Amino acid sequence: MSTDPDTDESSPPEPSETVSERSASEVDTDSVTFSREGIRIGFLTCAPIAIGVAGYGVAFGVLARQSGLSVAEAALMSAVVLAGASQIVAVELWADPIPIATVVFATFAINLRYSLMGAALEPWFRHLTSKQVYGSLFFMVDENWALTMREFKSGGSLGAFLLGSGIVLWLFWVASTILGATVGGAIGEPEQYGFDFILAAVFVALAVELWDGSSTLLPWLVALGTAIAAANVFPGQWYILIGGIAAALVEVIRHDG
Amino acid sequence: MMGEEFLSLEPIVVAVILAMAAATIVTKVGGLWLLSRFDVSDRVEAGLSVLPGAIVVALLGPELAKGGPAEWGAAAVVVLVMWRTENILLALVAGVIAVVAFRSIG
Structure with missing residues (x-):
């Protein structure tokens, strides 16, 4: 997607050749920009994956209802937390009264990996404003982080890719939560359609590219x-x-x- | 009435959800925030440069290890399609079809 000859996959950041202030990765990532076009391409690229993720949103909605959350509460959790594994664990821990400290700490512990993922985006995100960076990071989950790393590692310069791909995931995640919480278990298990394999497949594909x-x-x-x-x-x-x-x-x- | 139960927002539940959201946002922005605040030596930067691949492998290894031959075979299909075509969508579709097919055999 980039035509910049400086962003070449065959020359990855080699910090050993430079001083810390101006690493090679900085040179490689100068073309990174934040644009509407980046949001659009991220949105479209991630849309098929978002449909697969929706299988989990339905499962989460069903579980949340079984744990006693209302449809509105389940939808709110998907909209503001936006981190699938931690949400599913949270509603499994849910009880009356709610074990608040356990739920919040489990959420933090499960999601701590996002700190490493965010840190890995730094060479590209250093060219964005803090509003763009922190706005994008809210929408970061495993799937679109993987797609965004792939975009950047292959020389792409679409700084808004994470945001665009995150928005489509957010839309499907919230909508499928509402669906699951409303209609209950009628949809069945995600495993039935191989949806449970999508995350592993995304990461296998990324590993091939990162090699x-x-x-x-x-x-x-x-x-x-x-x-x-x-x-x-x-x-x-x-x-x-x-x-x-x-x-x-x-x-x-x-x-x- | 059913509609009320569907749309109810209990204050304590909303508070716990917002606390979960705050904890999650701290994890999502925390790593990059720390990096942008402090100068990193080139030695640390070398460590950070291996993070993307390392995270991918660390997430994938146990995930595949707890699967079976169907998942391993489907992962091999993804590697093959990705390597030959470099088309992620094609690789994903092939992987999902393969896992469903291999599971029905196994």
């Missing part, structure tokens, strides 16, 4: 090994965070080493 030769191998093996080990030891989704941080630490140690 950058043998220098990628060590951090990926570290991330894979620690994540699988951590998934067996710790509850919830801590393994994503642990795997990501372990790989980054190894790279920090290996750097200049």
Whole structure:
């Protein structure tokens, strides 16, 4: 989507060649702009994935009703929290009285991985205003983060891609929550249509694009090994965070080493 | 009446939902906010540069490990289609069709 010759996939950021203030990635990302066109392309690119995600929105709506939330409350949660896994866990924890601290802490812990994902967007987002950055980050979930990384890594310069792809996810997420909470279990399980595989498929596709030769191998093996080990030891989704941080630490140690 | 129950917004429930939203927004903006506040050394930047791939692999590994041959086969289909066509939509559609097909066999 970019015609800028500077943004070349074959020359990824090589911080070792530059000083910290002006890293190579800064040069690579100068063409990043925030435009209506970026919102439109993000919206359209993510629309098919949003339809798949809606399968989960329906499931969440059903679960929320079973836990005693009204349709309006379930819709409100989808509209302002916009983080599927944590919402499903929250309504599973829901009881009377509501275990407020448990629900809020579980939400925070499950979503902590978004901090790492947001940090990974920094080389491109540093060219946007803070209003654009923080407005976009509200709409960031796993699926559109993956699509946005793919867009940027392949040389794209659409700074509004995350926002556009997030808006379509938000629309489908809220609408499908209302549908699920209203009609109940009539739709059936997402597994029946393979919808449960969409997130894994998005990430497999992204992994293919992020593969950058043998220098990628060590951090990926570290991330894979620690994540699988951590998934067996710790509850919830801590393994994503642990795997990501372990790989980054190894790279920090290996750097200049 | 049913309509009231559908549209009711209990203050305590709304408060918990807003607290969840606040916690989530902190996680979504927190990482990038910290990065923009502090100068990062090139050593740290090298670590950050491997984050995208590392997060993808860390999320994917346990997800696929808890699946079975149907999921592994479908993941291989996604890799193959992605590698040959570089078309993400095609790869996703092929993966979802493959997982449904492999599950019906298994």
